[in-house]
Amino acid sequence: MATTLEEKAPGVRSAEEERLIALRRRDTRRKWFWRIAGYVVVLGVWEFLSGRMLNENLLPGPTRIVETFPQLIESGRFFSSFGATLTRIGVGFGLAFLFGVILGILTQSRWIDGFFKDATTISLVSPGLIWALVGLVIWGFEPQGWIFAIFMTTFALVTVNIAEGIRALPKDLMDMSRAFGVSTARRQREIVIPFLAPFIFTALRFGFSIGWKVTVLTEVFSSNKGIGFEMRVASQLFRMDEFFTWVLSFFVFALFLEKVVLQRYENKFFRWREEVVS
Amino acid sequence: MSTVVTTAPSSRGGLRHVVGSPLTARVLFPFVVIGVWYLIYYTIDSRIFPTPQEVVVFMWEEVTLTSGVRYGSVVSNLYGMFLISIARLTVGFFIALGVGTVVGLAMGLSKSVDAFFHDWVMAILAMPALVWALFLGLAFGFGHEAPVLTVILAGIPFVIINVREGVRNTPKELFDMARAFDVPQNKITRHVLLPSLMPFFFAAIRYAYAIGWKGLVIAEVFGSDRGMGWTIKFWYDAHRAKGVIGYALFFIIFALALEKLVFDRLADRAFKWRPKMSAVELAEGDFGAVAAEGFLVVEDQAGIDATVSKGGNL
């Protein structure tokens, strides 16, 4: 909504406008400069030190690591390991998510809330390692072991977020729609689900990120495939270039997941929030 | 004029009221757990799965130093191991807090500094403690360095991010108000800036400790020869489930004690100006606080991120 003092020819900008645009451009350029500088400094120092001050076998330089990467892919180990890990986390976190959502919904009842309260608390504060060791010492290589570990570490996160979302449901919108005679099904679809979407998303995101780490832990102890297993083997054989390549691929995957998968859907889930905020 | 209002009869009879109360549910839970435990005990096909009594006896022996188990030559019992772990945690915590606050302040105040460090902070945040533990264990051998460094590396991104958000989220309207009234700068810093940073700094402290200690445990399992983490691994290697479960319970107790005794008290004192919540909300809020606060800072461009929910408990 603009009120102009004088009519301007399209495409022609005043001096002040030019100045403001230039300022904004300068800011962005500056940010990119420093960002790249960060990479240059860190990677440069690392590369320089490796082989000189740092034992090259202990901490290989970035170039070494990047070189080993394609080897891993070629030999097929990359995908098979990721596949194994993803399967584990899919099953383990899938169960935890299901249970977490149901529990989150049921927590509306004060009684159920009280019943599971301590379980949730304990799940939130305990290190995943604990559950991994307990699960693994009891069940060894059997699936119950790692399922137990992933489940115990992550279900509470899901529960708490879902419960929070349900608690925050806008009662006034529900009442309004009831007053207008909107059917229950439609109410769920148009109000409840969109409202809960961000909370579900947050639960997924954090549950997954924590669950992922525990999964890798279980693989270190009791698996013969998967990323955790590979990391352990590499470190035991002192093949550090492989070790770090696995770490790098872990990152690449996490980044991929974050930027490509999550952020694309995040906008859909959070769209209504954006509108409210702006 | 006759009274129109009548009081409703009391809604629940005595016993129903007690059974239906959430408190009863909460008390009931541990019994159910024990019940399920026995169920597993009788149905599982495992030689090492213990009964609850065995675990309790084990823990009792550890606590009273009557188990006859020695973990090492110098430091040989539960308390020794515990002290070692706590010492490592504390040292790492303070370093993470100190360095992290400086970096976080710098990143909050300057966009260039922020651009420089941002991706690396996110990278450290995304790194599972396992990686630090494995690598540092190899690099430094099985001493104190690996655990302490792991604590630092695990906690520092949380400190940095929270302090940075604190700087970014200072309440502009209060600053404007102070400037409108011509309040001198030092007064503004003391009465407006620092108190507004407190909730964020508190979150930083809480996370440096909580995440730090989780990292510590992992580091002690993989990269050390002493400490609580090492001890639980000891029992795991020995295939003694009751040892593993027993120490797992020690960990849980420690974590709970930390939350309740330390952080909740600190929070009360630091934030006594917050509008008082009802007792109900307080009870519900116990661990809602961890999750609400937890994952406090929204990173719009993160690799893996932590999230600010509901204004970070402000």
Place this chain on the structure above:
Amino acid sequence: MAEIKVEDLHKEFGVGEDRVVALEKVNMEVRGHVFVSIVGPSGCGKSTLLNILSGIETPSSGTVTITQDNRDAEPGYVFQAARLLPWRTVMDNLLFVQKDRSDATKDRCQKYLEMVQLGDKGDKYPGELSGGMQQRVGIARAFSIEPDVLFMDEPFSHLDAITARSLRRELHEMWRQTRKTVLFVTHDVGEAVELSNRILVFAKGGKLEDDLQIDLPFPRDPADEDVAVAKAQVLRKFEELDLVAS
């Protein structure tokens, strides 16, 4: 005597298509023991005007002079949201804007707290007070520095009608007793008519359209006939200027 002089004040934001003129070449003068209301629809620049007068924003062009007997005037502010420091007690909030913490100052602050009927609430935190009470603390704070000029930005717009009404009366009493110059921004024509000697009418786009005198005796009862008539006249003025419909 306090004097506020605004000459050719102009303020705009943004560039090109996003350009918005907040205040358009505003000229006005306010002098002495008067209660002046600035009225207009949202988007007419009233808050911007107040921000510039209080030094929070700078104008794009034009000058602002606020003086008291040839020296810089001491301004006091009441904001739409109370803007109290939530982590300090009520009394500390008042002390925060004082020049010192002497006993005389503390007594003075206590006096103004009592004037807004919050004399016993000095030790409370803002979180323990209702919205109306917080706003009264804001008013006490502004008065407690005994300013020459008082700027108020829609101070009652967030309150319920009943609280707002009693606060209006309190404010008016304080104004009459302390003989200040008050510049009062509001979107509520009735409020302006009830409280002020003079109404400055702003239109969307930041233009000062009209300057109205209200010559009714104080105190004014909103239920009073004369007041109602005056209000109707002012509203008609708004309609003439085509300010009501849009």
